[in-house]
Amino acid sequence: MYKILGKTLAVAVLSMLASLLISFAFVPLMGGKVAGAGLVMTIVCPIVISIPASLVHFYRGEKLRSTNAALAAAKDELSAAYARLQHQAQRDALTGLLNRATFLAELEGRSDAGMHGGLLFLDIDHFKSVNDRFGHAVGDEALARVGAVFSELALEDDLVGRLGGEEFAIFLNAASPERMLDHSQIVREAVEAIDLTAPSGQRIPLGISIGAFHCAPRFNPAEALAASDRNLYRAKSAGRNMVVA
Structure with missing residues (x-):
């Protein structure tokens, strides 16, 4: 969970920096000024939007990775169990020799x-x-x-x-x-x-x-x-x- 929160905060910070960069690059070109409420919105909006979206995205991604890992482990266990059963089916139980x-x-x-x-x-x-x-x-x-x-x-x-x-x-x-x-x-x-x-x-x-x-x-x-x-x-x-x- 800490890993997910860390990634989410990193995305929020990057989103905020990208928003500030875009605002300071283009708003002055259009005759505006990044200040006051506009500056607050430039900072707050990307944080408010990115945090829940990132949380959902990273949580689902982590859950999918866990599910895939569990499926891979189950597949390996199934293959090992099948190999054991196949070996047992070919062997004499008492001596271990071929039946x-x-x-x-x-x-x-x-x-x-x-x-x-x-x-x-x-x-x-x-x-x-x-x-x-x-x-x-x-x-x-x-x-x-x-x-x-x-x-x-x-x-x-x-x-x-x-x-x-x-x-x-x-x-x-x-x-x-x-x-x-x-x-x-x-x-x-x-x-x-x-x-x-x-x-x-x-x-x-x-x-x-x-x-x-x-x-x-x-x-x-x-x-x-x-x-x-x-x-x-x-x-x-x-x-x-x-x-x-």
């Missing part, structure tokens, strides 16, 4: 773009027994810890998703068969090294079976997933906690 629908859509996008790489289908070994023996809270912690390992080991362009339950998938973007196998073993060992303990203090060993399949450019996502799933089944049948490609 099944998003992972499959991204995998199809990589295929359409002509990318190649390694596709891993991963399943936590004996996960049901973890839930049955130690409770679902411990099972959820196991899922979250395993998901964190996958995220930490992945490169920026890799895809990491939770397909459901204790099943996960990783697409190693542009990876060679050698990198695919090396990464699979690193992941398996990292999961095995997770220090998960029950409320009683008992350590809960974790293992993971991995089916790996190398995808050529323009691969068929459904066929690639089916192939890696078959390799996962072979890994489980052969004793679990191993990689089959």
